[in-house]
Amino acid sequence: MQMLGRILVALLMCALLVFGIIWIMGGGLTRALAYARTISNPLDLFVGNASGEAFKLPGQPELVSGPDIGLAAGTNYENAILDTDYGGVEPTQLSTNPQTYGNPSPSAQAIHLSYGSMGTSPSTEEYLYLEADAANATSISLAGWSLQSAYSKVRIALPQAAPLFAQGIVNAVKPLSLDPGSTALITTGTSPVGVSFRENRCSGFLAQFQKFTPSIQSRCPYATELIPDTAANRAQLGDSCFEFMQTLPLCSFPTQAPADISPACRQALVETLTYNRCVNTHQAARDFYTSQWRIYLNVAQPLWREHDTVRLLDASGRVVDVLTY
Numbered sequence: 001m002q003m004l005g006r007i008l009v010a011l012l013m014c015a016l017l018v019f020g021i022i023w024i025m026g027g028g029l030t031r032a033l034a035y036a037r038t039i040s041n042p043l044d045l046f047v048g049n050a051s052g053e054a055f056k057l058p059g060q061p062e063l064v065s066g067p068d069i070g071l072a073a074g075t076n077y078e079n080a081i082l083d084t085d086y087g088g089v090e091p092t093q094l095s096t097n098p099q100t101y102g103n104p105s106p107s108a109q110a111i112h113l114s115y116g117s118m119g120t121s122p123s124t125e126e127y128l129y130l131e132a133d134a135a136n137a138t139s140i141s142l143a144g145w146s147l148q149s150a151y152s153k154v155r156i157a158l159p160q161a162a163p164l165f166a167q168g169i170v171n172a173v174k175p176l177s178l179d180p181g182s183t184a185l186i187t188t189g190t191s192p193v194g195v196s197f198r199e200n201r202c203s204g205f206l207a208q209f210q211k212f213t214p215s216i217q218s219r220c221p222y223a224t225e226l227i228p229d230t231a232a233n234r235a236q237l238g239d240s241c242f243e244f245m246q247t248l249p250l251c252s253f254p255t256q257a258p259a260d261i262s263p264a265c266r267q268a269l270v271e272t273l274t275y276n277r278c279v280n281t282h283q284a285a286r287d288f289y290t291s292q293w294r295i296y297l298n299v300a301q302p303l304w305r306e307h308d309t310v311r312l313l314d315a316s317g318r319v320v321d322v323l324t325y
Contacts, residue, residue, distance in 0.1 A: 102311065105318035110136050111178065113312045113321040117213075122188035122302045125213065128310065128323065129185060132178035143175030144315030147186070147297075151305050155313070156297055158186070161196035164283065167206075167276050171195050182291040185214070188303050191296040199290040202278035204251025212294070219290070220251035221282060226272050241265035248273075 112131045119125020128147070132140060148155040162171035173195060178184060191197075192210035204218040223245040227233060234242060240260050248254060253273045257266060271277065282288055297303070304310055312320040 102313075102319040103317075105314040105316070105320045107140060107314055107320050109133065110140055111142075111312065111320050113310065113323045115323060115325050116185070118302075118304055118306060118308075118325070122299060126188040126302050126304065127185055127213070128304075129183055130178065130312065131183045132180055134181035136180040139177045139179045141175055141177045142184075143177075145176075145320070146313045147303075148311045148313060149304055150309035150311065152303070152308075154303055156299065156303065158295060159196055159297065161198065161293055161295060163198050164200070164279070165193065165195065165197035165203075165206075166279065167193070167274075171197070176293060176295060178293075179291070182293070184293040184295050186295045186297065187213075188297050188299050190298050190300075191294070196293065196295045199292045199294060200279065201282055201285065201288050201290070202251075202275050203290070205253070205273075205275035205278060208252055218250040220278060222250065223248045223273060226278060226281060227268055237265040237268055238262045241268070245269075 110133050112133065114129045114131060116127040116129050117125050130142075142158050144157070146155050146157045158176060160173035161176050162173050165171055176184060176196075192212060193206060197203075199216065201219050201221065203216050204220045206212070207216045207218075224242065227237070227241075227245065229242050238261065240258070241262060241264075244254075244258060244261055244265075254269055257269065307325065309322060309324045311322050314320050
C-alpha cells in the first residue's frame, strides 16, 4: 500500500508540472497580468461586479448630486463637499469667499449666515441665524431672498414677517429688513403664534403658554410698571394686590391668585398682565423693539442634512453667504 501511495503522489506531481509547462507556454502568465490590469475595483472580484462601479455596502444610500455652485469644470461635486472641513467640533462658516460657491451678491459682506441647530424636529430644533453686519450703513431688505441646500437642492424663500405682532388678529406682514447688528432666527417649522415676527419688550408673555426654541428672553416690564403702585390704585385694588404683584415673575400672567386679593385686583390682573396690553402700553418706548426677528419657513420636515452646505441667495439668485457644517 505504501508503494501504491508513492506512485499516486508522483503521478499527481508530474501532472501538475506538465499542466504548468503547457499554461506558461500558452501565454498564461501574460494573459493573467493583462486581465488584472482591466480590473478597476479589486472588490469586484468578490461582489461579481464587472462594470467597474464603486463598491457599495448593503443599505448604503446613493450620493445626491447638488446644484452647480460655481466649481471649476470637471470638478467632482461630491468630492468637493467631502473634502470640505466640517470642523469636527466647531462648524465652518465660509463667508470669506462666496465667489467659490456662485455669483457673489453685492450684499456678500453685509449679511452673514451662521449655524444654529440641526435637530430632528424641524419645528423646534432645526434653525439657522442671519446677522446683519454692525458696520452696515443702513437696513437691508431681504425681500425675495432664499436659502438653498447644496445636497438636496431644496430652495425656499424667506417669508414676510410682522414688525409688530398682536394676539387675536390677522397680522399685517411685510418683507424682512435687517437693521445693522440685528439678527433673524430662521426656523424650519411653523410659528407657535402663526406668523413670523420681530421680538419686542413684551414678547416674553408669548412664551408662557407657547414653546419657542431657543427660548424668548424675559425682558418684560414689571407688573407694577403695567399697574403703577400709586395711592389711587392702592385705594382701588388694595395693598394685598401689590404685595402679590411683587411675587410674580417677569412676563407672566397669574394662573392662580391668593384668596385675600379683591375682585377689582383680579380684574385688573386679567385685563392688564397680557401681551397685548403690554404692547399698547410700551410700544412707544425707545427700547421697545429688540434686535432679533423670529422667521418660520412653515415646513413640516427637515430641510438640511446632518452635514450640509447651505447658501443664502439674494433676490437675483446671487450668493450672499455660504455655511458648511
